[in-house]
Every structure is written in structure tokens, then in C-alpha cells.
Amino acid sequence: MNAAISLVETPLMPVTVAQLGAGPPVVYLHDVLFDQVASDGGVPLVLDLLSASHTVFAPALPGFNDLRQLALVDDVEDYVLLLADLLAVLSLEKPHVVGTGLGGWIAAELAVYRPDSLRTLTLIDAFGLRVEDHPTARFFDAAAPNPLGGRREVREMVFAEPDGAVALELMPDFPDDVSNERFFTNVHAAARLGWSPPAFYDPKLCSRLGRIVVPTHIIWGSADAVVDVDHGRAYEAGIQNASLTIFEAAGHAITVERPHDLAEAVSAFIDLHD
DSSP states (O other): OBOEEEEEEOSSOEEEEEEEOOSSEEEEEOOSSSOSOOTTOBOOHHHHHHTTTSEEEEEOOTTSSOGGGGGGOOSHHHHHHHHHHHHHHTTOOSOEEEEETHHHHHHHHHHHHOTTSOSEEEEESOOBOOOTTOOOOOHHHHHSOOTTOOOHHHHHHHOSSTTSHHHHHHSOSSOOHHHHHHHHHHHHHHHHHHTSSSTTBOTTHHHHGGGOOSOEEEEEETTOSSSOHHHHHHHHHHSTTEEEEEETTOOTTHHHHSHHHHHHHHHHHHHHHO
């Protein structure tokens, strides 16, 4: 399935939004790799599956489609305000919000700052927290250009089975030029929030999780080597009405490693609270 792509004007910047499916509205915030809708409307399988019974709105986070947008955002609060404005422009009142990785962090912050703006929250392998003795992996070190070529270090970090067929197909050792350009564009865009210390987390977020009052489902890959499962447990402990589901033999790339299981778990939670 291909999504309908539109450019939505907000007070801060125009946002590219993909829309597909029919049913209760779900806003999906993507991670750094693998689950963003392509510029031609090509949809990752997990979103295709979610759209079978939901209307999925999948905005591109700042910089992922146009690096010039990064000049307009400084910190996570800017991303939250942008998202709040986007929901208002789209007339989405209390949608279900799903976020993976980087998008999960922004979704959690939205639920902290605007607790009345969403119906449920689903966090999948989300960044955002500092967990004692469980630091977030040094993703940008692994993702840096390698004079010898190769993408193995990143692949080992994000996949539970780095030499499996899915991992090698989506992240070969020597990708073509188009894939390389997309990879480094995404890494550059993610660095706006994740590069400078504190990398990939908000030191205030953990103490503010009690402000999240909507039903929350936390989903984690047991083999996530980027933000390990203790981050999921910290989210569960900090949010009043939260449950945690752990997928065995899944890593940070859970959206492409377990798309059917993931879509089923997300849909079941949303339908329970719709």
C-alpha cells in the first residue's frame, strides 16, 4: 500500500504527513531508521498492517525530509510544540499516539506537556530516559562514516540477529549510494536531539512521567542494544497507568524484525481503549 502524502503548514514549519487506512486515528512517530514512510508514499510493513483497522497519520520529524528544517528546532520542547500544532491543524482531537525510538521520546514528552491531547500512548524501544548503569549506546560513533566502508557495527547494534536475512537486506555492509544518502540524512536529523550531551535523553523526563495520565503501553525488544529493556521498565515504573510487553529475540529494529507481532500488539491495545 502507498500512503497519501501532503504538506501541512504549521506555525513553525511545513510538515510532510503520510496518511493511510481507515478507522480510529493513530499518529505514528518514527525512529531514526526503517519505519519512516518514503517520499514516494512507500509504507513500511508495520504501518501497512496498522492501517488495516486504523487511520494512520505518519509525520516526518524535522530534518528527515529536509535538513534545512533543523535550523528551526533547538530542543525537545520545540518538537513537542510542533507536534501539538500539527494535531490542531489536522483537527485530531485525542488521537492514539505511537512512537518508536526517537519518536517514542517525543511522544512521551507530548504526553507530559499536553496530557489532554491524546487518548492512549504506545512507546516502542523509546529513547528519552537516563537509567543508572544502563546508558544509551553510542549510536553516532557506530554510524560515523567508516573509511573502510561497511555498516556492520550499526547492524549489530540495532538487530537481534545482525547476520539474519532481514538485517542483511535492510542494512548490507556496502549499501548503494541512494541508501547511503538516506542513512546519513536520517543520522544527521536525529543528531539534532541526540548528539549533544545528554545524548538521546531528557534529564527531567523521568521525574515528570507521573504527569502522563493516559493508558500507556510500553513495548520493548529483549535484545535491544541501543536502549536496553531496563529503559522500558523505567518508563513502566514512572507512568501511572502503564503496562510493559517484552518481545523476545527482538532488537531496536523491532519494527522490521517483528512487524506482524508488533502491529497486532499495538492494535489490540488501541482497540481496548478506543
